Amino acid sequence: MRAPRQAWIILVAIGVAATVVRAYGEPVVSGLPGEELLPAAMGVRSCGGGGAWNVERNGAIGRVGSSMINSGLVLSINGEKFAGFQPLMTSDGAEFVIRGRPLAASPGLTVQRRILVRDEPGGLRYLETLVNGSANTLIIDMALASNFSGNFKTFLTERGTSEPVIFGDRESGLLVLPGASQSTRAFLFQLGVPGGSIKPTISSQNRYGLTFCYRIELDPGETASIVHVVAQTTIPTRFDRRDLAATFEPYRLSNAIESLPPGLRRSVINGGVKSEERVSLSLASLGIEPGPRDVLAMGEATRIAGTAECDEFGISADYGEAVIPFERIAAIDGRSVRGDTEARVFLRDGQVFSGRVFAGNLRFTRVNGEVMELNVGEIDRLVLAEGGEDRDWPEGAVGLVETHWGDRIAFGSDGSTPLSGVTAWGKLRVPWDAVRTVKRDRHAAMGHRVNTVRGGSCIVFFGSSSLSLSTPVFGATSLAWSRVRGVVTHSHSTNATYAPLMPGGGAFLELGGDQRVTGVWEWDRLSVRGKAGTLDFAPAEIRTLERSGEGFRLETWDGSIAVGRTGRLELPLAVGDEEWQIPANDIVSVSFPPPPLGEAARAGMDRLIEQLGDEAWAVRERATRELAAFGNLARPYLEAERNRNEDPEVLRRLDRVLATLQK
Numbered sequence: 001m002r003a004p005r006q007a008w009i010i011l012v013a014i015g016v017a018a019t020v021v022r023a024y025g026e027p028v029v030s031g032l033p034g035e036e037l038l039p040a041a042m043g044v045r046s047c048g049g050g051g052a053w054n055v056e057r058n059g060a061i062g063r064v065g066s067s068m069i070n071s072g073l074v075l076s077i078n079g080e081k082f083a084g085f086q087p088l089m090t091s092d093g094a095e096f097v098i099r100g101r102p103l104a105a106s107p108g109l110t111v112q113r114r115i116l117v118r119d120e121p122g123g124l125r126y127l128e129t130l131v132n133g134s135a136n137t138l139i140i141d142m143a144l145a146s147n148f149s150g151n152f153k154t155f156l157t158e159r160g161t162s163e164p165v166i167f168g169d170r171e172s173g174l175l176v177l178p179g180a181s182q183s184t185r186a187f188l189f190q191l192g193v194p195g196g197s198i199k200p201t202i203s204s205q206n207r208y209g210l211t212f213c214y215r216i217e218l219d220p221g222e223t224a225s226i227v228h229v230v231a232q233t234t235i236p237t238r239f240d241r242r243d244l245a246a247t248f249e250p251y252r253l254s255n256a257i258e259s260l261p262p263g264l265r266r267s268v269i270n271g272g273v274k275s276e277e278r279v280s281l282s283l284a285s286l287g288i289e290p291g292p293r294d295v296l297a298m299g300e301a302t303r304i305a306g307t308a309e310c311d312e313f314g315i316s317a318d319y320g321e322a323v324i325p326f327e328r329i330a331a332i333d334g335r336s337v338r339g340d341t342e343a344r345v346f347l348r349d350g351q352v353f354s355g356r357v358f359a360g361n362l363r364f365t366r367v368n369g370e371v372m373e374l375n376v377g378e379i380d381r382l383v384l385a386e387g388g389e390d391r392d393w394p395e396g397a398v399g400l401v402e403t404h405w406g407d408r409i410a411f412g413s414d415g416s417t418p419l420s421g422v423t424a425w426g427k428l429r430v431p432w433d434a435v436r437t438v439k440r441d442r443h444a445a446m447g448h449r450v451n452t453v454r455g456g457s458c459i460v461f462f463g464s465s466s467l468s469l470s471t472p473v474f475g476a477t478s479l480a481w482s483r484v485r486g487v488v489t490h491s492h493s494t495n496a497t498y499a500p501l502m503p504g505g506g507a508f509l510e511l512g513g514d515q516r517v518t519g520v521w522e523w524d525r526l527s528v529r530g531k532a533g534t535l536d537f538a539p540a541e542i543r544t545l546e547r548s549g550e551g552f553r554l555e556t557w558d559g560s561i562a563v564g565r566t567g568r569l570e571l572p573l574a575v576g577d578e579e580w581q582i583p584a585n586d587i588v589s590v591s592f593p594p595p596p597l598g599e600a601a602r603a604g605m606d607r608l609i610e611q612l613g614d615e616a617w618a619v620r621e622r623a624t625r626e627l628a629a630f631g632n633l634a635r636p637y638l639e640a641e642r643n644r645n646e647d648p649e650v651l652r653r654l655d656r657v658l659a660t661l662q663k
Contacts, residue, residue: 283383521539
């Protein structure tokens with residue numbers, strides 16, 4: 001048996017979605033640190049979306065007025081209904097905290113529900129927490145049941161799938177449409193993220209009830225939490241994918257997770273996708289090497305050579321519709337997407353799209369002359385021959401967006417908004433030509449790591465915002481950041497790994513979480529308090545500032561050193577047009593740019609550099625010593641001279657001087 005350990009897993013309910021979260025920490029079955037809880041005044045609450053909610057003592061939703069729901073999100077554990085005990089609420093009345101009574105069928109298991117009435121975009125966010133206080137591993141069947149007032153009409157996913165029992169890979173929520181005699185508003189349940197690894201099964205009871213079921217395994221001392229959201233929303237006028245996606249977008253699980261306190265947010269694992277299930281973006285994943293002829297593949301072994309032709313080819317994707325010249329197509333893969341007319345399309349310039357494909361008069365002529373009429377919905381794989389339009393990068397593109405389901409979309413700089421998000425210290429706005437890559441960060445539940453071409457690296461949160469793009473194929477479009485796996489730009493092959501510190505430039509900071517940023521300090525003096533007293537330094541005097549124990553080690557350009565605590569809890573830093581506040585505890589090190597050299601100093605250094613090549617050995621030696629005496633202030637100037645001078649003796653002595661200077 002495994003040794004008991006403490007951990008907590010968070011179930012965040014955006015309606016009725018659930019996912020198991022496992023992380024080590026103390027069980028959370030009461031108020032948060034510093035949280036003031038009061039006896040709950042149960043009753044009807046209004047959310048920011050205009051809906052009215054009657055939260056009952058067991059955390060379920062009671063009927064209000066003409067609402068289509070009689071009782072919603074009734075929680076059961078191993079067939080036993082959850083019963084609340086002394087419900088509490090936060091001091092502002094926005095969130096209920098309901099601890100459950102002991103469960104006869106699950107001794108040692110503690111259950112708590114937190115229900116937040118959301119201002120924006122509305123609805124309720126559920127956080128279910130289960131703690132195994134027993135000495136045995138528990139297998140828990142958790143159910144969330146909702147009963148409706150009369151038969152509902154139907155329920156759909158965000159991709160238009162009608163009444164599923166399980167979700168597809170790119171589906172994560174349900175929209176329940178009212179019957180003729182019910183409310184004019186629909187109920188929306190958000191149950192996960194597209195590509196997520198854990199989603200509930202769905203059962204319907206004769207069109208008057210829906211139940212979402214999860215199976216959770218808890219080791220002794222472990223805690224599991226689930227997040228889900230429910231909302232009331234207007235019924236879409238159309239039920240195509242674009243309208244459905246727009247209806248679901250404000251209630252995505254990623255938005256609800258970001259509203260959690262940081263300690264809870266870090267523990268959530270149902271906001272990401274399984275790395276092992278991410279679709280390969282490579283044409284090589286089709287298992288067929290492009291050659292001199294087109295190849296039609298059927299199954300593992302069948303390969304037919306010939307020539308494919310099509311009069312008109314187009315695709316309808318989540319981000320737009322487009323007609324694509326057939327000569328731009330590199331391959332069509334019909335294996336890994338759902339639907340009779342859906343496929344993944346690879347372009348010769350590296351772009352990849354998935355969606356509903358239409359192909360007018362698609363035909364394949366075999367080498368023997370036989371012509372096969374093809375139905376695009378029945379194609380396994382079609383790999384086109386090598387062509388003159390094959391290229392490594394889309395022409396004119398500044399970057400490629402990669403989605404969680406395997407698409408790759410090129411975009412240009414004109415018409416695409418700069419990258420904009422929020423860091424732990426302030427807002428960040430970066431033009432795309434300064435970005436190297438954007439990738440999901442495994443250490444930040446809903447954050448992306450942005451790497452810049454000059455060595456910056458920062459975890460950025462984009463929240464519910466969308467990425468506005470100008471694409472060569474679909475025109476102007478937008479893509480929710482929650483769907484973005486990453487971005488690579490045309491400059492991603494740059495080898496820069498640090499931000500160069502040139503005279504007059506910004507300081508280079510290394511921060512917690514392996515983050516790096518360049519900015520300009522906005523303070524006049526920095527105080528360092530040591531045992532001998534307090535010393536003040538201007539930014540232009542400081543060469544480096546490094547974490548040392550509970551304080552810092554400060555070195556100036558003239559070689560002076562001071563060790564102690566700073567006189568500031570937060571240091572203001574200008575990053576682009578934004579002002580950040582950096583807590584001193586977040587700083588690992590700071591490298592400051594050297595102050596500009598005066599004209600007299602530059603003239604003196606030019607004279608000494610010239611003397612490094614003098615015929616007299618004594619002159620060369622004296623010049624070497626005097627250049628070294630300038631110290632680190634001279635480093636950028638000497639490095640620039642090292643790159644342009646061609647005299648072997650001068651270069652050798654410059655290397656000697658630079659080697660004596662600390663880096």
